[in-house]
Amino acid sequence: MKKTFKLIFIFSFIIILSTGCVKRRLTSLEDSRIGAEDMKIKDLSKDQKPNDENVFFPDDVKKFKNYEDYFSWYDSLKEPPELVLPDPEDPKELTKQEMIEDYEYLFKTIKDNYPFIKLIEREYGYNFLDEHDKYLSWVKDCNNDEDFYEVLEKIIDELKNQHAMIADSYYVENSLEHYSHYWDTRSMFLEFLYMNTQTVRNRYNLEGKQISDYKKINDENRKKEDDSETSNENIEIKDISDDIISIKINEMLADYNWKQDEEILDEFIEKLPNYKALVIDIRGNGGGNIDYWQEFFLPRIIDKKYKTDNYMFFKDGDRTKIVLGDNDYNYENIKDVDINSLNLEYSEDLKDFSYFAKDSIEVSPKNSISFKGNIYLLVDEEVFSAAETMASFCKNTSLATLVGKKTGGDGITLGVINDYLPNSGYVFSFTNSLGYAKDGSLNEEDKTDPDIKAEDYRQMIDAILEKEGER
Secondary structure, three states: OHHHHHOOOOOOOOOOOOOHHHHHHHHHHHHHHOOOOOOOHHHOOHHHOOOOOOEEOHHHHHHOOOHHHHHHHHHOOOOOOEEOOOOOOOOOOOOHHHHHHHHHHHHHHHHHHOOOHHHHHHHHOOOHHHHHHHHHHHHHOOOOHHHHHHHHHHHHHOOOOOOOEEOOHHHHHHHHHHHOOOOOOHHHHHHHHHHOOHHHHHHHOOOOOOHHHHHHHHHHHHHHHHOOOOOOOOEEEEEOOOOEEEEEEOOEOOHHHOHHHHHHHHHHHHHHHHOOEEEEEOOOOOOEOOHHHHHHHHHHOOOOOEEEEEEEEEOOOHHHHHHHHHOOOOOEEHHHOOHHHHOOOOHHHHHHOOEEEEEEEEEOOOOOOOOOOEEEEEEOOOOEOHHHHHHHHHHHHOOOEEEEOOOOEOOOOOOEEEEEOOOOOOEEEEEOOEEEOOOOOEHHHHOOOOOEEOOOHHHHHHHHHHHOOOO
């Protein structure tokens, strides 16, 4: 189940360096990575040579020493550059020293950015950062790349978070496709460049992606959908009784995929006024894009505005600064915040954090039928990420009555950090923020409790029928 969750999630950020002896090793490594001198245009085949000046070698992203350098370059662009993507090659077998360097890089990145270190200590009885030498001994025992990959997975599993993973080729390829739709967001475009670097593509045997290619492909796919019968597996609609209708949403799709749900949703909206109660079933929904329920789904149904505030805290890693600098969040230094007034659980955890942002989520009716009946939201332990954000929102605004089991959590966040290891090219990811609901509960730790507890679907429906006077 955990592996299934991990294949769903994607998002953004940058690379940073270490200190002490590790810093000396990684500085040397960075110097060897910097620049496109190892990837000259003259070394490319004829069909790979750029035909104009608006070109970029993804490996040149290594030239940016910090996030300000990258922002400066990105802000000078008027359109997405054409990426020069030489064919992937077989990755070279890693030396022991290269494995150690990659491990130190991973550990330092986690240390500077990962938000749940104290949570691990409370729930599992160990401090991840104190285990450095143990993890290093695992790496030193590796004999080949396969051993190293397995050890990396073991280390990431110690973070005890479903967003934390060592990626497989499916994740990287789908992340490239997803990010190809968001060139106008500089943090996401940076991540797109990272996953197009030669080291990553060699490791995962990927050709790489162009921004323009996927725009064309997406337009073509939409045209095909318009010209054919609608086929949909994301939304399921059924009658619970003469007065109660259910809609099940399996995934919170990104905006460029809403077309496939739109016709079915239109038909559903048209018949909804005939019912007295609505059941929204998000059991098993591992997330995706928050805009799906916030801008596409709920605004068509609700009869008034709903609003709540979430609180997010961030560490001082460079990639955190990229996210905060790339979003319209009014973040501030944590020392300027009256933490006591927020009534947060485990506020002592925040001594290791640097930034605070209040995330005000507001959902208003738009082309809505203004449904005035009771709304129920079915949840279980597999409700996670963007789906968890919906569950938390509905609970804290009383938009819906939650029925089922406690959710999976980790929905109050700006997304995940995706990065890659410099020698091996393995991609890794984890959550970027410590998120609290308005009631002060730590979302990843407390998750969201249902209003009506039920162990299985039959119990959930029976509870709703009884609530509606049909039992």
